[in-house]
Amino acid sequence: MKNWKDILIxxxxxxxxxxxxxxxxxxQFAAVVDNTMHLLGTVTDGDIRRGILKGLSLDxxxxxxxxxxxICELEGKKASYYKQFMIKRKLKQLPIxxxxxxxxxxxxxxxxxHAIxxxxxxxxxxxxxxxxxRPLTxxxxxxxxxxxxxxxxxxxxxSFKNFGFTNFILSVNYKKEMIMDYFQDGSHLGVNVEYIVETKKLGTAGALSLLPEKLSEPFFVMNGDILTKINFEQLLNFHNDTDSVATMCVREYEYQVPYGVIETDNHKLLSIVEKPLHKSFVNAGIYxxxxxxxxxxxxxxxxxxxxLYKILMQEKEMVSAFPLREYWLDIGQVDDYEKANLDYNGGAL
Structure with a gap:
């Protein structure tokens, strides 16, 4: 383990x-401090090389x-926050x-x-x-x-790895060899990957009956065609804090009725609302x-x-909804796929 006090100058x-x-x-880094430990600045190998190029002597x-x-951050925040901060700014070191x-x-x-x-x-x-x-697929x-x-x-x-989740199980079927050949055991990505092979369509929950081992901790299930910026650590904390057996991520969906909507009492017309906008929460495919x-x-x-959620609700288990406010896109159609690439190029992902 690195001792940060070794790099104080x-x-x-x-x-x-x-x-x-x-x-x-x-x-490849040093922190410049005064005798009361106030941070005055930082130095990298690159800073030194640029100084030498300017003609400064080694003295x-x-x-x-x-x-x-x-760039620095205040003490007291979660490790996952610091990691996201460093990833966004491409930092290898961060003074706290x-x-x-x-x-x-x-x-x-x-x-x-490693710590998170x-x-x-x-x-x-x-x-x-x-x-x-199709024809893309x-x-x-x-x-x-x-x-x-x-x-x-x-x-x-x-996205999961950025929040410390590195143990994956991929439920594969269609053209499974391409997925398994690419990801293998996940070690080249710094994660662990196992596989469930579906020999027939099992739906979004049926494949869970094929899990190779009995799990001891809450686990995530997510459709493999969703791109999102959700904080998975926050989602897990919400699940645990609410003592839930199951948590479903939901997102707000808006739709506008293209006609004037009327309200009646028998034959009597009570109101007319022109093209009302309705909002509902819908399943976001993350559990x-x-x-x-x-x-x-x-x-x-x-x-x-x-x-599965209906059964749990019928049994009066604690089943919760976690509303998404982050970026979310279900790549179901060609237009969605094109939007995902535009969002990626535009920096949304």
Whole structure:
């Protein structure tokens, strides 16, 4: 484990001394502080090289080349927040400060990733035929279609991984070899991947009856054609905090009636509302389930997720809805696929 105190230097430290420290610690980074631990700046190998190119001597104080407005964050936030912050800004190190700019610690991206890993499984349903996306899916399964420079499924896996979820089970069927050959055991992506092979259509919940082992923690289930910016850690926390057996992500759907809607009392006309706008919550295809919910799923039979939720509600179990306010797109048709690529190129993803 890296010791962030090893990379602390004073502003009077020479460029040569800072170079030696950066090389010896192999962290490619140093934090410049005064004798009261106030953060004055940061220095990278690149900062030093740019100083040398400007003609500065190796005896020059490091304060002449340091970044005196470093990117930093306040102490006290969750590890997943810091990781997302670092990913967004492409940082390998992040100084953490107290309110008065006193350096509290330094986070490193590789250690942070290891620290927030969670054991909860993620089951991704990726066996569909993708009929509505033909001809795009005639030779390639929908989850393997590229959005930007990578398959949809890889983006989904990376989204979970960013919040520490690295254990995946892929339920495959249509053109399964292409998916299994690409992802294999997931090690090249820094995750663990297992597979359920559906020999027939089992629906959005039926494949869960084929899980290879008894689960001990709440787990995610998600359709493999959804792109979203949801915070999966927040979703899991909500599920646990509400003592839910099952949680369904829902999103608001608006539709406008293209006619004037009337209200009557027998033959008497009471009101006319012209082209009213209606709002409803709809299923977003992302779920969190407790392991005991699996007992309600019939073995190796077609069974959709809404049926499972209906059974749980009939049994008076705690079943919750988690409203999405983040980006969400179900890539069901060619127009959706085109929108996903536009969103990717526009920075929404």
């Amino acid at each position: 004073a502003p009077e430290t020479t460029i040569l001394q800072a170079m030696k420290l950066i090389d010896e610690t192999t962290m 020059t104080p490091i304060r002449e080349v340091m970044n005196n407005v470093p 400060i107290l309110q008065d700019n006193i350096l509290h610690s330094v986070l490193f991206s590789d250690e942070l990733e 890993k969670k054991e909860n499984k993620v089951v991704l349903m990726v066996g569909g035929l993708g009929t509505r996306l 005639e030779k390639i399964p929908k989850p393997m279609l590229n959005v930007g420079d990578k398959p949809i499924l890889e983006t989904i896996i990376e 969190v389930l407790n392991p005991n919910s699996l007992d309600r799923i019939p073995k190796d039979q077609f069974f959709d997720m809404p049926e």
